[in-house]
Amino acid sequence: MRNLLENIKKNSQKLLNLTPKDKEKIILKLVQILRENFKIILEANEKDMANFTKSGAIKDRLFLNEERILALCEGLEKIAYIEDPIGKISKGWKNNAGLNIQKISIPLGLICVIYEARPSLSAEIVALMIKSSNACVFKGGSEAKFTNKAIFNLVSKVLKEFDLEDCFAMLYEREQIMEILAFDDIIDVIIPRGSSKMIQEIAKNTKIPLIKQDKGLCHAFVDESANLNMALKIILNAKCQRVSVCNALETLLIHEKIAKDFIELLSPELEKFKVKIHAHKNALSYFQNTNLELFKANENTFDTEWLDFAINVKLVKDCDEAIEHINKHSSLHSEAIISNNALNIGKFQRLINSSCVYVNTSTRFSDGAEFGFGGEVGIATSKLHARGPMGVEDICTYKYIIYGEGQIRE
Numbered sequence: 001m002r003n004l005l006e007n008i009k010k011n012s013q014k015l016l017n018l019t020p021k022d023k024e025k026i027i028l029k030l031v032q033i034l035r036e037n038f039k040i041i042l043e044a045n046e047k048d049m050a051n052f053t054k055s056g057a058i059k060d061r062l063f064l065n066e067e068r069i070l071a072l073c074e075g076l077e078k079i080a081y082i083e084d085p086i087g088k089i090s091k092g093w094k095n096n097a098g099l100n101i102q103k104i105s106i107p108l109g110l111i112c113v114i115y116e117a118r119p120s121l122s123a124e125i126v127a128l129m130i131k132s133s134n135a136c137v138f139k140g141g142s143e144a145k146f147t148n149k150a151i152f153n154l155v156s157k158v159l160k161e162f163d164l165e166d167c168f169a170m171l172y173e174r175e176q177i178m179e180i181l182a183f184d185d186i187i188d189v190i191i192p193r194g195s196s197k198m199i200q201e202i203a204k205n206t207k208i209p210l211i212k213q214d215k216g217l218c219h220a221f222v223d224e225s226a227n228l229n230m231a232l233k234i235i236l237n238a239k240c241q242r243v244s245v246c247n248a249l250e251t252l253l254i255h256e257k258i259a260k261d262f263i264e265l266l267s268p269e270l271e272k273f274k275v276k277i278h279a280h281k282n283a284l285s286y287f288q289n290t291n292l293e294l295f296k297a298n299e300n301t302f303d304t305e306w307l308d309f310a311i312n313v314k315l316v317k318d319c320d321e322a323i324e325h326i327n328k329h330s331s332l333h334s335e336a337i338i339s340n341n342a343l344n345i346g347k348f349q350r351l352i353n354s355s356c357v358y359v360n361t362s363t364r365f366s367d368g369a370e371f372g373f374g375g376e377v378g379i380a381t382s383k384l385h386a387r388g389p390m391g392v393e394d395i396c397t398y399k400y401i402i403y404g405e406g407q408i409r410e
Contacts, residue, residue: 001176001179001180001183002183002186004169005110005137005180005183005186005187006186007166008110008135008137008166008167008168008169009109009110009135009186011135011164011166011167012107012109012110012133012134012135012167014163014164014166014167015107015129015130015133015134015135015164015167016086016107016133018130018133020084022162023080023084023130023131023133024080024081026130026158026162026164027076027077027079027080027127027130027131028077028080029158029161029162030076030123030126030127030155030158031073031076031077031080033154033155033157033158034069034072034073034076034123034151034154035069035070035073037154038066038069038070040150040154041064041069041147041150041151041154042064042065042066042069043150044146044147044149044150044151045062045063045064045119045146045147045150047146047147048062048119048143048144048145048146048147049062049063051143052143056244056307056308057243057244057245057307057308058116058117058141058143058244059244060242060243060244061116061117061118061244061245062117062118062119062143062144062147064119064120064147068120069120072120072123072124075124075368075369075374075375076123076124076127076374076375077374078369078372078373078374078375079124079127079128079131079373079374079375079392080127080131080374082131082372082373082374082391082392084131085105085131085132085392085393085396086105086106086107086132086133086396087104087105087106088104088105089102089103089104090103090104090105090398091103097404097407097409098404098405098407099402099403099404099407100402100403100404101400101401101402101403102400102401102402102403103398103399103400104398104399104400104401105393105396105397105398106133106396106397106398106399107132107133107134107395107396107397108132108134108188108189108395108396108397109134109135109188109189110134110135110136110137110186110187110188111129111134111135111136111137111187111188111189111190111191111377111395112136112137112138112139112180112187112189112190112191112208113125113136113137113138113139113190113191113192113193113377113378114138114139114177114190114191114192114193114194114198114202115138115139115140115141115192115193115194115378116140116141116143116193116194116195116198117140117141117143117144118140118141118144118193119140119144119147119148119151120151121138121140122138122140122147122148122151122152122155122170123151123154123155124375125138125377126155126159126168127374127375128374128375128376128377128391128392128395129168129395130164131392132392132393132395132396134395135167135168136167136168136169137168137169137170137171137180137187138168138169138170138171139170139171139172139176139177140170141194142172142174145172148170148172149170149172152170155168156168177202178205181202181205181206181208182206183208184206184207184208187208188208188209189208189209189210189211189385190202190206190208190209190210190211191210191211191213191377191378191390192210192212192213193213193377193378193379194213195215196214196215199212199213199214209385210382211378211380211382211384211385211386211390212380212381212382213246213377213378213379213380213381213390214331214332214333214381215246215305215331215333215381216245216246216247216248216250216305216331216333216334216366216379217250217251217303217304217305217329217330217331217333218238218246218247218248218249218250218251218330218333218334218335218336218363218366219249219250219251219252219253219325219326219329219330219335219336220234220235220238220249220251220252220253220335220336220337220338220363221253221254221255221316221319221322221326221335221336221337221338221339221348222235222252222253222254222255222258222262222338222339223255223319223322223337223338223339223340223341223344224255224257224258224318224339224341225339225340225341225344226255226258226262226338226339226340227338227340228258228261228262228265229265230338230360231262231338232262232265232266232269234336234338234360234361234362235249235252235266235338236266236269236270237362237364238336238362238363238364239252239270239273239275239309239311240270240273240275240309241362241364242364243306243307243308243309244307244308245307245364246305246333246366246379247333247334247363247364247365247366247367247379248307248363248364249311249336249362249363250304250305250306250311250312251302251311251312251313251314251325251326251329252311252312252313252314253314253315253316253322253325253326254283254313254314254315254316255315255316255317255318255322256282256315256316256317259283259286259315260286263283263286263287267287267290267292268290270292270311271290271291271292273309274293274309275292275309275310275311276292276293276294276295276306276308276309276310276311277292277293277294277295277310277311277313278295278296278297278301278304278310278311278312278313279294279295279296279297279312279313279314280297280302280312280313280314280315281296281297282314282315283313283314283315284296287313297312297314302314302325302329303329305331319337319339319341319344319347319348320347322337322348323347323348323351323352326352326354327351327352327353330352330353330354331381332353332354332355332381332382332383333354333355333356333363333366333379333381334354334355334356334357334358334363334366334379335348335352335354335356335357335358335363336357336358336359336360336361336362336363337357337358337359337360338360339359339360345359354381355379355380355381355387355388356379356388356389366379366388366389367379367389368389368390368391370389371388371389371391373389373391373392374391374392375391376389376390376391377390377394377395378390380394385397
């Protein structure tokens with residue numbers, strides 16, 4: 001394993017010699033080979049789906065069809081054409097000694113990405129790494145073994161054509177991940193995206209810095225001043241459009257003064273999706289006469305990411321209580337306020353600690369493609385080094401370039 005990683009690190013220098021046009025060409029070649037061979041990917045995905053016996057969120061993330069592969073290709077095209085992040089000068093100045101100092105963007109180096117299900121990442125990650133001149137070792141979940149292998153085999157043909165095959169490696173066995181956690185002298189950063197249990201296990205067993213892509217315990221607060229019809233549309237989209245994703249809504253907070261009217265609007269729509277309601281004791285009575293399956297919230301309810309047609313509901317007396325609840329239970333992913341009160345909106349934006357804070361719109365927009373990045377390595381919930389959807393700029397760091405004319409420090 002050490003030899004493999006050292007070889008990737010050494011060969012990563014090739015990525016720094018690529019011009020922006022080179023990168024664009026390589027990524028477009030990836031798009032071409034995926035489009036031409038999508039049936040191979042679907043056949044492999046059918047094997048994974050047949051072997052996968054569980055239901056729910058992971059099964060939906062695992063599933064690929066022609067539409068999803070074409071959407072992946074469109075995302076890769078956007079990555080190909082966005083501005084090259086490497087070598088950009090973000091600041092430049094002259095110091096007292098007359099030195100010209102520039103702050104310039106560079107790749108992070110050798111990145112390890114670990115992810116569950118989501119086999120499309122096996123191509124998306126490579127495109128993001130090429131664009132940002134990073135080398136990468138990545139490991140997908142065992143549930144997507146056949147699909148990951150099919151995609152990476154196609155990707156490898158393109159990498160070989162451009163003499164970049166030694167800059168990337170796909171791992172397939174869980175034991176390999178535990179092995180590479182020891183190589184903090186070679187791997188610059190690990191980006192794990194998956195369950196909290198998986199992330200905690202990695203953090204416990206390595207000295208390598210982590211940029212965590214933790215669970216998405218997303219909240220929405222419907223304020224007293226909200227347009228209720230707009231709020232209804234937003235809540236239904238955030239909760240029900242696709243329940244298996246990390247930016248789906250898990251907890252709904254409603255101002256107590258509009259609770260009766262809003263829940264009367266909301267309940268019939270949730271009934272269509274058979275959404276289970278996990279209600280705080282102060283919200284239980286509002287759902288008693290509905291056809292919704294109702295549960296009384298316990299001490300763990302508001303820390304649960306359902307990833308299913310289920311939602312937590314609580315009434316709050318004001319914006320301050322909503323903010324307090326969110327900051328206590330949030331996973332720092334995405335939160336929304338639906339309000340027409342400028343003071344409450346401003347307070348919510350200032351005091352919520354999460355990586356994405358929305359006003360009068362759905363949390364479902366926390367996504368690299370929706371942010372205009374083409375794709376993302378993940379949604380970072382850490383505060384260091386990046387937050388929110390991580391596009392190519394977020395897998396870069398910087399160095400200083402200093403120009404002198406013979407100056408010495410006195």
